[in-house]
Amino acid sequence: MSIRHYFTALAVCLATAFTAHAQEQEAKDSTGLPGDNFSLQGALDLFKQSPSPEAFEKSLNSPDNKVNNLDLNDDGNTDYIRVVNKKDKDVQVFILQALVSSTESQDVAVIELEKTGESNAIVQIIGDPDIYGESVITEPTEETDNAFNYSPATHGPSAYAPEGIVVNVWLWPCVRYVYAPAYTVWVSPWTWVSRPVWYHPWRPLPWRVYHPYRYAYAPHYVVVPVRRIPPARVIYRPVRTTSVTVINRNRVVVNNYRTTRRVERVTPSRSNNYNGNGGRNSYGNGGRQYTPSRPGGADRGNNSYTPSRADRGTRVSGGRTNNGGRNNGARTGGNSRGNGGQNGGGRRAARGN
Structure with missing residues (x-):
């Protein structure tokens, strides 16, 4: 040769x-789930950069941003995502809803926002369980260019919580806009039969092409196990919208994913969930556990810890085992001493003989 x-x-x-x-x-x-084709981190990043909810909706439906790659109705074109805003006092939700047909829509995610002080606000985005297999909760990381951790003398610092740093997003333009006194809630006027003139659907990208764009947003946001704004659930629950077509089309893959996740929670990895001293890592110790360098983990939240019934059962069972060991040890000691006395008596009887 x-x-x-x-x-x-x-x-x-x-x-x-x-x-x-x-x-x-x-x-x-x-994962094979529909949520593979919509970046929660990317949507939150567009919300951060947008001056208003209307501009945010336009950004979501732009092919240049590579956030939306959904085709839930399988018509060969990306789905239009409209934004619907609901508000109750200082808590607001922004529902990201895909137009599936003239009669059906499907919620993809919801942004939950709360003003917690004069110059403080917190935000999370939650992926819909019909799209992501479970409720995936994402929020900004405490990076300098993302967290706006200003001193108390200016805009207030980010606050510490058991799950990590709560990022203050008050200076995000869209946040300031929706809490302005003259603001009225935004409800998208667009429907399946009425689309904006600037919108031109495009063909979804294959996964091998799309996923590098999707994961490019991941290092700036993190998946967490807790919802920080409970009142937002009260606002959103009555208006949640699902599509029978979408649910039926993805029933098998969603059920398989949920079964797999259930098994993972019942048999947690010791290296991921516990430290060498037998205590919990990450959230139990007040810090987050995530891997920005591993986009898949950061995006799907594989490292977030969710205590399960099996975990609690293991801890209770462990306590009983320890108590049983001490009791058995005490009884064994008593028996040994009793046997020792009997043996001693036997030796004395032998000497007497």
Whole structure:
């Protein structure tokens, strides 16, 4: 074999190995759920940058931002996402809703926002369980360019909570806009039969092309196990919208995902959920546990800890085992001492004989 043929064969082998690795990584990162094609982190980033809810809706439906890649009705085009705002005092929700047909819509996610002080506000985005298999809760990380951790003399610091730092988002333009005195809640006027003139649907990207764009947003946001704004659930629950078509189309993959997640929670990994001293890591110790360098983990929240019934049962069972050990040890000691006395008596009787 000539040198040229050798290098040609080597290049072919390397290309084949690289393709196989890329396909393996793609299969690993994709859950097969509809939520793979909508970036919660990207949506929250667009909300951060938008001057108003109307501008936010326009950004969501722009192909340039690579946030929305959904095709829930399987018509070959991306779905239009409209934004519906609900408000009760200082708590607001922004529902991100996909137009599936002339008669059906499906909620994709909801942004929950609360003004907690004169110059303080907190925000989270929650992915709908019919789209993501479970409620995926995402919020900003405490990065300097994202957290706005100003001193108390200016806009107030981010507050510490058992789950980590609560990021103050008061200076986000859209947040300031929706808490202005003259603001009226935004309800998108667009429907399945009436779309804005600037909107032009595009064909969804394949997963191998889309997922690098999706995960580019992940390092700036983190998945957490708790909802910080309970009143927002009260506002949103009565108006949640689901599509029978979407639920039926994804029933198998969603149920399989939920079954897998249930098994993972019942048998948690010791290395992920417990430290070497037998105590809980991450949230139990007041800090977050996430992996920004691993986009899949940061995006799906694989490292977030959710105590399960099996966990509590294990701890109770462990306590009983320990008590049982002490009681058995005491009884064993007593029996040993009793046996010792009997043996001693036997030796004395032998000496007497």
